[in-house]
Amino acid sequence: MSTDFLSTLADDDLQIRAATAGNRAFNALRQAIVQLQLRPGSPLSEVEVARQLGVSRQPVREAFIKLAEVGLVEIRPQRGTFVKLISLAEVENARFLREAIEIAIVHQAARQATPADVQKLRSIIAEQAALDEADNLNFLRLDEAFHQTIAGLANREHAWRVLENLRAQMDRVRFLSLPDATPLDVIVDQHRRIVDAIEAGDASLADEAMRVHLHEVLNAVPKLAKKFPDLFCS
Template sequence: MPSAKSSSAKVPSGGGRHVPTLESIATRYHARLRTLDASGDSLSEGVVVPALREAIIEGVLAPGSRLSEVQVAKQLNVSRTPMREAFAQLEREGLVTILPRVGAYVRAMTLRDVEEIYTVRAALECLAVQLASERITPLGAAQLDDVIAAMRESVKANDPVSYVDALDRFYTIVMTIADNRTLQANHAALIGPVRRLRRIAMARGGRMRASFAQAVRIRDAIVNRTPDVQDLMREQLRGACAAALDVLRNGAS
């Protein structure tokens, strides 16, 4: 049975912020569906999958936790019908492990996972920033400036949760500017584990400020179309990978 020990970590919740529960997360997603005809499929896509994904990424559901169909369905205020499909989707995203005749568990993040994910991220995101620097527009530059401002405020407030939310938006904007659907689709397949690793990495002291300083340099390189944009992206990813590995090796949980 998967274990939450050794190579797994909970995500820091940020100073003074309310720590959500699975029930409170689900309530938000239900609210978004109130104007829709919520069939079994829409509940799976609109509530169950995104709520469980968020709970795993944010550390509300700890690595190694068993996901009982009955219990989780009750917490999400849904029937059991969409649960199996949702667990299968989250397994494809690398967030859940399903053991035949045993059940579903929150997948623990291993050192190998970190190294493999960052290797693939380097290939995808270095291409993304290169394309973004070639296709940057005034609107794209303004969007980058807005998200950099939000990141700066999070750093000032020493709020890693808000910071990584803004960092997620930064990369989404970069992917949008890059405007390559195949690249976006491949990057989207990694988004759950990537967001989880971002939150793990922020547990290491000083990582948030280092990440922000490098993000500013990447923004400048994209907007100014400088030739070192891929090198800056690789440097950012090396730092993030090292931070995540350090947290996991030290047994944070």
């Protein structure tokens, strides 16, 4: 870690800045790992992270433990801490669990969404569609807002929080896949189909639209593993 991008991330992110020292370190590191600024296989220095974030080593140590729990880093006794390679098996497991939860959420959303809820979702899609194709960061920010909004209108905010750890593995693949392996217009179209089903009150159609959308990451994985073999493991 030769640059101070962790401190830049923390300064730019109000949520990170407002958190406790341990959460601030965790959030900044998670964001850097997901955005591949800390690439799979990279060593992490407790001292260097603490310096960049302006905190003591204890909260960084706590952050490393939390990151290990969500499968983003590996702590090797006597050897150090390393960003984990992207596990194909863990991505599939995360996708499987996320699908089960999000289909249940969208099913309920289709049964109770109001016109105002639908308009909110369409506004997010419009923002996504207007983005420059290279603006991966904002595209994924809006993608997260889209799914979180569905959870909110279904009154399933707690279920969304449960998904936080599951998304860790998938988020790295999603970031890596844009825009080449997964064209942005494909995702935008999938979002529109989900909202069309919600607006129609068709829970079964919403289920299927969400299933197709969440399978998109599996379509991208083989291409990415072939293109970036050094970033993946079985």
